[in-house]
Amino acid sequence: PSTLTALVAGAAAGIAFWPVALPTDTLKSRYQTAEDGHYNSIADVYNEVIKEDGIGGLFHGIGPAMIRSAPANAVSFLGAEVTKKVLSFI
Secondary structure, three states: OOHHHHHHHHHHHHHHHHHHHHHHHHHHHHHHHOOOOOOOOHHHHHHHHHHHHOHHHHHOOHHHHHHHHHHHHHHHHHHHHHHHHHHHOO
């Protein structure tokens, strides 16, 4: 693929990834940063987030995640394609 194709595909992949992954990442982060004994399980974290913030609480930080992921994934895809081309000559 062309450079532009790789960049666009990477950016699109990053944008598509975060709405799916962010809820579990939010739960994981809250669990990891809580004081010892605050939660007994991930289900406890989920119940607290939903009780305090509703379903939207699972998506706090979606804006920065999107802004960060589009260029990061675009460059990653381009790097992978360039690496494949370089290695095909070896």
